Amino acid sequence: xxxxxxxxxxxxxSRFFLLVVFSVLLSAAFAAFxxxxxxxxxxxxxxxxxxxxxxxxQMYTVQQALKQELSRLRGDVDIINHELSQLKQQxxxxxxxxxxxxxxxxxxxxxxxxxxxxxxxxxxxxxxxxSANTGSLSEQESYQAALSVLKGSQYETAIESFQFxxxxxxxxxxxxxxxxxxAEAYYVLKDYSSAVEHFRKVINAYPGSRKTxxxxxxxxxxxxxxxxxxxAKVELEKVLADYPASTAARLAxxxxxxxxxxxxx
Numbered sequence: 001x002x003x004x005x006x007x008x009x010x011x012x013x014s015r016f017f018l019l020v021v022f023s024v025l026l027s028a029a030f031a032a033f034x035x036x037x038x039x040x041x042x043x044x045x046x047x048x049x050x051x052x053x054x055x056x057x058q059m060y061t062v063q064q065a066l067k068q069e070l071s072r073l074r075g076d077v078d079i080i081n082h083e084l085s086q087l088k089q090q091x092x093x094x095x096x097x098x099x100x101x102x103x104x105x106x107x108x109x110x111x112x113x114x115x116x117x118x119x120x121x122x123x124x125x126x127x128x129x130x131s132a133n134t135g136s137l138s139e140q141e142s143y144q145a146a147l148s149v150l151k152g153s154q155y156e157t158a159i160e161s162f163q164f165x166x167x168x169x170x171x172x173x174x175x176x177x178x179x180x181x182x183a184e185a186y187y188v189l190k191d192y193s194s195a196v197e198h199f200r201k202v203i204n205a206y207p208g209s210r211k212t213x214x215x216x217x218x219x220x221x222x223x224x225x226x227x228x229x230x231x232a233k234v235e236l237e238k239v240l241a242d243y244p245a246s247t248a249a250r251l252a253x254x255x256x257x258x259x260x261x262x263x264x265x
Contacts, residue, residue, distance in 0.1 A: 143174040147181065155185040176206035180215060192222040213243040217252055224255065229264040 146161035162182035166175060183198035195218065202215040209215075220235035232255075239252040259265045 139169050139172055139174070142168065143172070143178060146178065150181055150185060155189050158182070159185045176202060176209040176211055179205065180209075180211040183215070183218065187218060187222060190225070192225045195219075195222045196226075213239055213246045213248040216242075217248040220252060220255065224259070229259060233259065233265050 142165050146158060146165050149161050150158035159182050162178045162185075165172075165178050166182075169175065172178070179198060180202045183195050183202065186192075186195040186198055199215040199219045199222070202209060202211050206212075216235050216239045220232045220239065223229075223232035223235060236252040236256050239246070239248050240256075243249050256265070
């Protein structure tokens with residue numbers, strides 16, 4: 001009976017020991033399985049940090065490359081702007097020089113053109129709008145006298161002479177030209193407002209006159225001198241539109257180009 005009891009006790013102890021061992025092993029297994037997700041999470045976080053660092057590095061590299069390219073482009077733009085500025089200045093200088101020459105010629109023309117008739121050229125052929133034979137000798141002499149005064153650069157006296165002529169011969173074939181040269185005298189005296197007024201009379205009082213295109217041109221020039229750029233532009237463009245093949249049109253185009261270079265229009 002004692003042997004049977006011993007055998008029973010040993011059996012119980014063995015079972016209990018196996019149960020304890022199994023419990024320990026099971027706990028260890030659970031602990032191991034529980035640790036796996038934590039380790040994986042850490043590894044994933046480390047990989048993400050590495051990827052983030054690589055992305056940041058790539059972004060920084062790209063940013064630096066873009067900065068260098070932008071700096072190079074800005075340098076190219078500065079060079080182009082400088083060259084363009086030089087070209088514009090050269091072109092402006094050319095037009096300014098050309099305009100100065102034109103002004104000098106205009107001033108000479110204002111006092112000398114046509115008045116060469118007093119030196120032997122028949123003024124009736126050169127200046128009159130109509131037939132020279134329609135005017136009387138005193139009419140021609142009066143007109144020629146005014147032109148001679150203008151040729152002598154006595155502009156204020158010339159204005160008075162033309163005024164007397166127009167008062168004495170309002171319907172003369174020379175009337176339009178007398179009005180025009182009076183306006184020119186005001187222009188040479190730099191009385192540009194009066195010049196505009198009297199050039200306008202050439203257009204309004206003598207429609208169809210050969211001086212009409214020149215009158216529009218000089219009105220545009222007068223407004224330019226008065227710094228009334230918009231009005232100058234209107235008058236000069238009218239010359240181009242209505243008298244495209246004339247010398248006045250070429251002078252008008254030159255002045256408009258100058259105004260563009262000066263950024264007046």
